[in-house]
Amino acid sequence: MEPIRKHQGLVYPLNRANIDTDQIIPKQFLKRISRQGFGQFVFYNWRFDSKGELREDFSLNQPKYKGTSILVAGENFGCGSSREHAPWAIQDYGFRVVIAPSYADIFYNNCTKNGILPVQLTEEEVQTLIQNAETESYYLTVxxxxxxxYDNQGFETSFEIDDYKREMLLNGWDEIAVTLTHADKISQFEEARK
Incomplete structure (x- = not known):
């Protein structure tokens, strides 16, 4: 995984609550074996019409959000099934950070295990970010x-994150990489057992 220390990016506002994993990546696209290739299907039923054509009325399809890497959404983001494909799709589309007032626990944990930083802010702070991003090309630093x-217009706030998850994201580690940090001790144990 790629480490996340400080990320600056264009904000995409998705002012909806209770966005579930089937809305993030519909079930018919879960046939891939690898983690890549899901980004093209993110929010598919909102981004595309019944003929598979981009819908001009869905904001993510607007040119002003091209290259966005920070997703700001409503409460209970990632509810629904436990599919790990949802963070894969979000990341493959280009999002490195998701900001919301609350998350489904499994989705939150899947994000941290796959190199996406889920930031939890208050409802009021999230609405401020959404309003800013709806009116202009809006950049944040996380x-x-x-x-x-924070932004360059005076908005600044702090957030909490579990120390273990923070360390994994800062170092770009998944759980296998964490295990490999103890490779010397593992080798010593294996030698002692012979």
């Missing part, structure tokens, strides 16, 4: 080392 979110 600093995981300092646990802060």
């Amino acid at each position: 600093d995981l080392e300092e646990k802060k979110v």
